[in-house]
Amino acid sequence: MCGIHAVLSATAHDASPEVKRCLCNRGPDYLGHVERRVGDSSWTLNFTSTVLALRGDHVARQPLVDPDSGSVLCWNGEAWRIDGCRVDGNDGEAILGLLVKASASPAAERWDAILDIFRAVEGPFAFVYYDKPAEALYFARDRLGRRSLMIAQDATSGTLILSSIAEACDPKWKEVEPDGIYILGLDQTRSDSTSETRARLPVRQEWIAGGEADIVSGLEFWPSIGIFNKSLPSITSPLTLVSPSVGMLRQQLVDSLSIRVLGVPKPPSADTTCNTRVAVLFSGGLDCTVLARLAHELLDADQAIDLLNVAFENPRVVAQLKKDGHDELTDFYEACPDRMTGRKSHAELQNVCPGRTLRFVAVNVPYSETLAHRQQVISLIYPHNTEMDLSIGYALYFAARGQGFCSDSPAVETRQVPYASPARVLLSGLGADELFGGYSRHPSAFFRASYAGLIDELLLDVGRLGKRNLGRDDRAMSHWGKEVRFPYLDERLVRWAIETPAWEKCDFENGEDVTGVEAGKRVLRLLALELGMENVAKEKKRAIQFGARTAKMESGRVKGTTPIS
Template sequence: MCGIHAVLCANKAAADAHQISPDLKSRLCNRGPDYYGQVERRCAPCSTGHDADDDCWTLRFTSTVLALRGDHITRQPLVDGGESVLCWNGEAWRIGGQLVEGNDGEDILARLVKASACPSGLSEDSILDVFRSIEGPFAFVYYHAPSQKVFFARDRLGRRSLMVSDDEQAGTLIISSISEACDPSWKEVEPDGIYVLSLDDHHGILPEQMLRVPVRREWLVDGQADFVSRSSPFHLSAVSSIGPFNKSLPPPGSSPVLTAQSPSVAMLKEQLVDSLRLRILNVPQPPLEGHSPVSNTRVAVLFSGGLDCTVLARLAHEVLDPDQGIDLINVAFENPRVVAQLKKEAKGQPISDFYEACPDRITGRRSFAELQKVCVRRTFRFLAVNVPYKETVAHRQQVISLIYPHNTEMDLSIAYALFFAARGQGFVTESSNPEVASQPYTTPARVLLSGLGADELFGGYSRHPAAFARNGYAGLIDELLVDVSRLGKRNLGRDDRAMSHWNKEVRFPFLDERLVGWAMQALAWDKCDFKNRDEMTGVEAGKRVLRLLALELGMAGVAKEKKRAIQFGARTAKMESGRVKGTTLIT
């Protein structure tokens, strides 16, 4: 995980007016505490032929680094020995289908240098092909000095944050992992292509200077990319760049049944294990400052005890070395409205622990106990993160600032849970019994695993059975297609900004490109079998393929866990009033 920030100004005076503030520098360093670097470039547009300040672009690039790849800290921004500059934030697991060994940023820069050496007129296509060929989460800004062009983008699923703010009058464009203020000029870069800005005009940045280049070559219209007007909506589907969605329907009169022996169950396990290997093997030992020197925990799971995260924890046990611990981070909040109701129901009797009464805490401890039974040689630690209401209030403005431009009560309630979970401070036990004495603990893990994506891929929301009830598998397929197609456009940027604030990197095994591609191509009834009753397989139809995998992994209780939204499980929703709607704008 890294923080990236780029200021592109049509003249030096404008650049000097956009210095990084101490607050912004601190927030960028929170994303990447291992290194802070800056590079400045001057660029005289070809149309001027000289480098007078009034006619010369000033480009200032800033990067902070959280070192999680390779055997050393790679200083950023990366430079190629000439004038070109790369700010890279992400994880390139594969490039051109080949696994990346060592530091991925250095590998990408080397490929860009090679692409830049192509004959004039071909270098831009070669540069675009480098970025098109990357598998993994990323955001980047790349200045290609020979062509005087700036390339920037988020990955096709939008797993890393990237934002833009422009001032056409001042001739300035800012590209950053996080916004500098809750200002309406800031917009998230949509994961719908690669953006190319030509600096061949000294009058500033105009819409007609910026191109949106599709992720797939076959999306080019008449061989051309389209111009981007910042007042027009972004419309291309991010997920469509991964592959086609299977819209096949079962033959009339047939009723295929999804069982533990169905090929899709074994295939899902294979896909998840492959995805986890990329994301949790070879994670470097975290700094031991403030942590026990005997700790060997490098990975933690955002752990509600639900189906998705528990299956990840169970499969991580199969992938990681036996001596590595796995922390299970479970967050619960003091919700004044719920606490008042509990006190009323207690009729004057003391409440033993309202944190332990949170739905996700109850589920978490139950699933933790089941993990311990089936993974007897693994050290799992249950990290109970308890957040008092006064601490929630104290961090309110900070969280609002991080998640901007997302600004609804639902955004805030979800972000609270992710923000405090990622901090990873609480009380830890290696026993599932809440009565066992626990110790204050901060997880040393810098890599967090999230189960996000499973509901969209495998039919885990209540709207999926409703769609099936309305129009059978045709209705279900349409609903799944909508969910998968908007994965990159919804909340991943918000979640990245909320969690990476604590110098942690969140990884999403269910959102591996190859796993998503497989799930899109799988038959609907091989994922969620709403045609057949729960009694036929012992688990409900929603996410049935994942539930059957949980059964195969020895976790019968986990296989039957119901879907619960994080804001209700952790009790961050409706803290003051039960009448507040999730769509209400934050005041």
């Protein structure tokens, strides 16, 4: 995980101290700066990068620079594979090496050679690349939008800023769409006077090259990953434990988790007695608990897994409980829905993961602390600016911080000790609902229009993941020097999921009677059963803002779509 800030301008423009502070929060291991003049003009490019070192045996200092050509790469991501091959060592350095080779291509082939490198990357990323010899600036977020990249451009001066975070809550700041790779040609940048200077508008290049895009055009094709299966069944069989898709999902998740949890370096802040490198954002629900269970099978036995469970003091709920006659000393945190579910799932995990230290971290957030961090969270989630965005942002922000009270026992009565998780890699279950039909609107769509309606709803949900959630979530959680990894959003798993028929993922046609677990996300629920977690398999879906009680803190009447005041 890294912080990126790049400015193209005709006048001096560097990142402000506040922006640098936020960038350093994302990447606490190194801060670097590089400046380049654009051709023989007065225009300059200023690059600032910060680094959270999780790949290779050294801190790869950014911005990465090719000393021969002067080209510059700001890389924020994880290239798990390039052109199908696993990447060992530092991935940013590997990509820069490929880019330098591509830059040696004939002029007519240069752009395509560079684009093909980024098209071949599997993993989450955002980047800014300055090809100095060709005077071209490339930038993008990955196909799924798992990393944040913001853009602001001044139409009058031509100044363009690209950054992991917005410099201010200003309408000029937008998220770079994860719909392709953008190229800004700088060879025609004019420098005769500031008032007449214009930067050309970025040109979007498809994630799929040339004629291949024409072959797979249409809504069925989704971010250059695969063809969405829209076939309708002539006859279906109930989805059960012996259905092939259950075993296939297990293998897909194991493969995805392997590259995300193995080889994580020991955090520099961890003491010699602590061997915790990975934590799970843990509500106790189905998606995250399955990840914790499978991570247990992959990690060395001496590595602990932290389960980060967040609960908030919601003054509206507390007032109601007191009004109903509850003692003022009632532990309102333990009464949060996600806290109760988390305790139960922790107990079930311990039964099926013998010998593993599973540390339940109770992240309790007083209302006063929520208010103290309110403006910081608002600035991080921007341009998302509704009450629902803020509620979700609060939960992710404080959960990622990982400060609370812990015990190895699921019992509430066990002595709780203050604890700050040293893990710098966090696992999130995001994506499972969209891929496998976990929202309440999915059965509604099925009963309204059968499989055709369900498929349209699934296609809609998957297609807007990057735009609706992931940039916001990345900014909220990375603020603590943590990297969030999304095993359900591995490209290969997503390809398998969208190419799998809907009735092999959820089973609204047969209801609950066949297997004892609900129809939504049934393939994942059956996997939980196979892994020995019956209670987890039956756990109902609950939105994080309600489970952690961040929603409607002041008024029960405010709508989630209401803009933040």
